[in-house]
Amino acid sequence: MKMKQKRKNKSIWTLTLGISLVLMAFIACSSDDGDTTETETGGEVSGELHAAFAEFDTNETDIYLEGSNVVIETTGNPNHTTPYWGVGNALYVAPTIATNMTPSLIPGYDGAATLTVSSDPQLASSSTATSLGAIGISVSGAAIFNDQEGNGALDQAVVSLDYSGGHIGPAEYHYHLEPKAWSDDDDKLIGILSDGFFIYGRKCNSTGTYPTDLDASGGHASITQHTDETEYHYHIINEIYSTTGRYIVFVGPYKGTPNAIN
Ligand SMILES: [Zn+2]
Numbered sequence: 001m002k003m004k005q006k007r008k009n010k011s012i013w014t015l016t017l018g019i020s021l022v023l024m025a026f027i028a029c030s031s032d033d034g035d036t037t038e039t040e041t042g043g044e045v046s047g048e049l050h051a052a053f054a055e056f057d058t059n060e061t062d063i064y065l066e067g068s069n070v071v072i073e074t075t076g077n078p079n080h081t082t083p084y085w086g087v088g089n090a091l092y093v094a095p096t097i098a099t100n101m102t103p104s105l106i107p108g109y110d111g112a113a114t115l116t117v118s119s120d121p122q123l124a125s126s127s128t129a130t131s132l133g134a135i136g137i138s139v140s141g142a143a144i145f146n147d148q149e150g151n152g153a154l155d156q157a158v159v160s161l162d163y164s165g166g167h168i169g170p171a172e173y174h175y176h177l178e179p180k181a182w183s184d185d186d187d188k189l190i191g192i193l194s195d196g197f198f199i200y201g202r203k204c205n206s207t208g209t210y211p212t213d214l215d216a217s218g219g220h221a222s223i224t225q226h227t228d229e230t231e232y233h234y235h236i237i238n239e240i241y242s243t244t245g246r247y248i249v250f251v252g253p254y255k256g257t258p259n260a261i262n
Pocket residue numbers: 145148149157167168169170174176
């Protein structure tokens with residue numbers, strides 16, 4: 001009696017499954033016959049790298065889409081001259097304003113890192129403070145740091161920064177100040193921060209001059225040289241750092257959600 005009941009249940013279940021499969025097949029065929037669905041349209045949009053990524057040095061970085069994310073792999077090395085390459089290296093230049101260099105050299109460090117961000121980053125409901133270590137990857141391949149060194153202000157380390165606002169110590173080569181190797185009081189792309197938003201030089205391409213509507217993070221929404229659509233991006237804030245006569249790249253806080261750079 002019990003066995004019979006079980007068998008009966010099983011055959012009902014089999015019948016139900018059969019009808020479901022037929023229905024699913026029917027629905028699948030119907031949508032195939034239809035026009036482009038929303039999902040397909042969305043896939044096309046996220047299937048293209050943002051034009052700004054073309055500015056990144058392809059010798060130092062490898063940038064590609066992975067689903068709805070963008071993966072940025074970098075050697076961590078700057079593609080330009082600095083005394084931190086060390087005497088004898090093709091990209092070595094004698095220090096000019098770095099009066100007290102740290103003893104470390106770029107060839108001695110493995111600064112390779114990977115950052116994965118959304119291909120369509122969104123502003124977060126609340127801001128996030130930056131922390132020590134890399135907060136972004138620049139178009140040169142080298143890391144972007146904030147205005148802190150160790151757990152203190154940058155003041156003591158300023159004497160070790162090269163002409164491009166970068167140094168080593170005690171991590172990979174990285175910028176704290178406006179990277180004059182390729183951006184000096186202009187609207188050039190500096191790089192991408194870990195929340196997926198791009199950061200530009202002190203001027204904005206949308207007006208050709210210093211933006212006047214920046215938020216506390218140095219960000220605003222406008223067109224750029226890389227998009228006709230209004231989109232959020234950061235700028236190097238036009239505030240001289242300390243007595244250096246130079247400009248901090250980014251202090252924060254992040255307006256999006258930061259991702260790990262490692
Ligand atoms: Zn530093």
